[in-house]
Amino acid sequence: xxxxxxxxxxxxxxxxxxxxxxxxxxxxxxxxxxxxxxxxxxxxxxxxxxxxxxxxxxxxxxxxxxxxxxxxxxxxxxxxxxxxxxxxxxxxxxxxxxxxxxxxxxxxxxxxxxxxxxxxxxxxxxxxxxxxxxxxxxxxxxxxxxxxxxxxxxxxxxxxxxxxxxxxxxxxxxxxxxxxxxxxxxxxxxxxxxxx
Numbered sequence: 001x002x003x004x005x006x007x008x009x010x011x012x013x014x015x016x017x018x019x020x021x022x023x024x025x026x027x028x029x030x031x032x033x034x035x036x037x038x039x040x041x042x043x044x045x046x047x048x049x050x051x052x053x054x055x056x057x058x059x060x061x062x063x064x065x066x067x068x069x070x071x072x073x074x075x076x077x078x079x080x081x082x083x084x085x086x087x088x089x090x091x092x093x094x095x096x097x098x099x100x101x102x103x104x105x106x107x108x109x110x111x112x113x114x115x116x117x118x119x120x121x122x123x124x125x126x127x128x129x130x131x132x133x134x135x136x137x138x139x140x141x142x143x144x145x146x147x148x149x150x151x152x153x154x155x156x157x158x159x160x161x162x163x164x165x166x167x168x169x170x171x172x173x174x175x176x177x178x179x180x181x182x183x184x185x186x187x188x189x190x191x192x193x194x195x196x
Contacts, residue, residue, distance in 0.1 A: 008174035014125035017166050020176065021132055022103040022123055025185050029121070032182075033189065035106045038118070041099040045091055052087035055080040102137075115194055117141045117156075125166070133163040136188050148191020160191045 004024055008016055029035045059080035063073050070077065104121040108114075120137045138146075140156040152158040162184065169181050 011170040038105040048091040055083045136160040145195035
């Protein structure tokens with residue numbers, strides 16, 4: 001696991017606290033719980049960004065190779081600029097609307113979670129709030145009852161919601177209380193198990 005011994009300068013700085021809690025949760029899920037991370041959203045954004053950049057390279061290469069300065073290369077520049085902005089718009093949609101605050105996605109290969117096709121951890125600390133809100137989005141393979149309290153959104157999808165004060169995860173000096181964070185994440189994982 002990473003080095004989480006360095007204390008926070010201000011434990012109520014929501015960006016720093018959220019980042020540290022998300023990093024710890026990611027490392028805990030990968031290392032201790034052996035749940036492989038799926039990088040689908042990151043790969044999608046990387047591909048879109050690379051393709052958009054490729055269009056800018058094509059525009060410059062066309063001008064250089066064919067010695068066609070503006071306005072001779074008007075249509076090439078037009079197509080490349082429009083393509084760049086369209087791809088950049090799709091990138092923004094994926095980043096803000098699809099991925100949002102999701103920091104960990106997994107297609108579990110663990111027998112305890114064999115009923116789950118995929119789950120994603122998302123977190124937020126609302127403005128002017130001291131509460132760390134963790135949401136686990138779940139997509140099931142088949143209809144089953146889960147052991148925890150979860151809200152169904154579609155036939156095979158739903159989510160588990162938990163929140164806790166940042167003060168429960170950090171001491172007054174800003175050091176992380178590992179046991180409390182681990183219990184908080186374990187509670188969400190236990191809620192994902194099949195009900196009896």
